[in-house]
Amino acid sequence: MAPNDSAETTGKATGTVVGRRKAARYIVPVAVAGVAAATIGLVPALADSGDPELPKISAQELIEKIAASDEQQLSGTLKISTDLGIPSLGGLASSFAPGGAGTDGGGSAAPEDKLMELASGTHTLRVAADGPDKQRLSILGGAAEYSLIHNKGEVWAYDSKSGEAYHATTGAEKQKQKQHKAPAGVPTTPKEFAEQALAAAGDTTSVTVDGTSRVAGRDAYQLLIKPKQSGSTVASVRVAVDAANGVPLKFTLSANGGGKAVVDAGFTKVDFSRPDASSFSFTPPKGAKVTEADDLKDAAEQQGGEGKAPEGLAELGGMKGLEGLDGLDGSKGLNVIGDGWTSIAQIKAPGGSGLPTGGSQGSGDMPAEAQGFLDALGDKVTGKFGSGTVFKTRLVNALLTDDGTVYVGAVTKDALVQAANGAK
Known part of the structure; x- marks a missing residue:
């Protein structure tokens, strides 16, 4: 059958519903x-x-x-x-x-x-x-x-x-x-x-x-x-x-x-x-x-405890739920760039360094399986911010710069690079 007459909701109306x-x-x-x-x-x-x-x-x-x-x-x-x-x-x-x-x-x-x-x-x-x-x-x-x-x-x-x-x-x-x-x-x-x-x-x-x-x-x-x-x-x-x-x-x-x-x-x-x-x-x-x-x-606890995402990370990308990103415990804070579906979280990674490496046959900072996983996802990028690696899925993408800053959101690779350029 033909679609029903459509009607857009307002932010106010939606907020009332979602609040419940x-x-x-x-x-x-x-x-x-x-x-x-x-x-x-x-x-x-x-x-x-x-x-x-x-x-x-x-x-x-x-x-x-x-x-x-x-x-x-x-x-x-x-x-x-x-x-x-x-x-x-x-x-x-x-x-x-x-x-x-x-x-x-x-x-x-x-x-x-x-x-x-x-x-x-x-x-x-x-x-x-x-x-x-x-x-x-x-x-x-x-x-x-x-x-x-x-x-x-x-x-x-x-x-x-x-x-x-x-x-x-x-x-x-x-x-x-x-x-x-x-x-x-x-x-x-x-x-x-x-x-x-x-x-x-x-x-x-x-x-x-x-x-x-x-x-x-x-x-x-x-x-x-x-x-x-x-x-x-x-x-x-x-x-x-x-x-x-x-x-x-x-x-x-x-x-x-x-x-x-x-x-x-x-x-x-x-x-x-x-x-x-x-x-x-x-x-x-x-x-x-x-x-x-x-x-x-x-x-x-013997392995060092569970990681905790910075408060506010769940607001990212117009879709809450990016909590739980590992490795961010003790971060220097979270800054959200933009709003709605194109929100991007800017996070200072602990230690101020980029990706750890797997070394030869997984002898480096992370297991070889994890290193292979990251390599399969990553694209090297450069810009005014310097250089880094973009990790891609069909939905959530993340840029990790070589100085240890993370930009992540449900946005395109170009949007991440623009956000990093503008943040410098």
């Missing part, structure tokens, strides 16, 4: 120097053919419908994939995670180890929720399955492939809250992605209603979010919103460079009735190796 919601973070750190970041992507949901005839609705009304949605019970299946244009993160991620490869303890079923894998490749997820105290997320992989279960203050994770389990109770859960949510708050549903995108909407953003669709057998409106500014790597965000209850069913983030979507999140099956109570019960199988959250905390 805590935006989900979605950026995952991928480089030890803290100069590159990646996002998770989800492949398109299997939608029914034919666009439904629905009552017309304005963009502001549809945003308010999302904000007012309070569906706390659901179960369903998601299809997940990533196309960031970067090498696979799986091996690199496990190299630096507590309890992962490169530590004395070996791998574990801790969420920060497993959920990082969603940053690349194709995945199928099953989800279930019954209010704020009961959730379950399962990642399916052939005959194996990884499950993360939260039930009234107790968290269990189990990897059937390795036979390893992770456990945290109320006290430990508070200490390890970051890990339970996945690295840097990785979202796992279209709603979390949609709230993130709406948090960015304002005077620099066009928000319109662009027709209808069928997703997972349900009627939906299409909300289209587009930056008004040039220089952003984001072309558009499209959210399919359930016409009945306002729950986002599908989320698609497209890059300005064209090609398949960078992020495409969608339900292939969804049910808003209460899941069976057994979905949130777990007892580790006999013989499973169980790691307690406190054990991982102790291991992380």
Whole structure:
């Protein structure tokens, strides 16, 4: 059918809605120097053919419908994939995670180890929720399955492939809250992605209603979010919103460079009735190796503790969520250049030096695997600022100058160089 009449929201209207919601973070750190970041992507949901005839609705009304949605019970299946244009993160991620490869303890079923894998490749997820105290997320992989279960203050994770389990109770859960949510708050549903995108909407953003669709057998409106500014790597965000209850069913983030979507999140099956109570019960199988959250905390402290991003980094690029960039603990501060979708964070890296090197056969300052990853992403650039290296994904790009300054945002390489030139 023809698209609904479109209407742009104002910054004021959007701010009112977003103020009621805590935006989900979605950026995952991928480089030890803290100069590159990646996002998770989800492949398109299997939608029914034919666009439904629905009552017309304005963009502001549809945003308010999302904000007012309070569906706390659901179960369903998601299809997940990533196309960031970067090498696979799986091996690199496990190299630096507590309890992962490169530590004395070996791998574990801790969420920060497993959920990082969603940053690349194709995945199928099953989800279930019954209010704020009961959730379950399962990642399916052939005959194996990884499950993360939260039930009234107790968290269990189990990897059937390795036979390893992770456990945290109320006290430990508070200490390890970051890990339970996945690295840097990785979202796992279209709603979390949609709230993130709406948090960015304002005077620099066009928000319109662009027709209808069928997703997972349900009627939906299409909300289209587009930056008004040039220089952003984001072309558009499209959210399919359930016409009945306002729950986002599908989320698609497209890059300005064209090609398949960078992020495409969608339900292939969804049910808003209460899941069976057994979905949130777990007892580790006999013989499973169980790691307690406190054990991982102790291991992380022995390795020097976890990094902390400078305050304000989440405001970058019109899309909050670049928190967690490693290596910036103790930085001299953060300066945000520009606003909206073309915001660029300027960060003084600790020590005032550029990239560490891997040396011959990985004998330098960083593991050979990490060095190869950075080399695959990097382009050498020069300008009034001097020289440096731009690390590229299809969404987030970062410039690390040879004097140790980082410029990072969801912007083009030219925008980063211009920002560095102007900052001198």
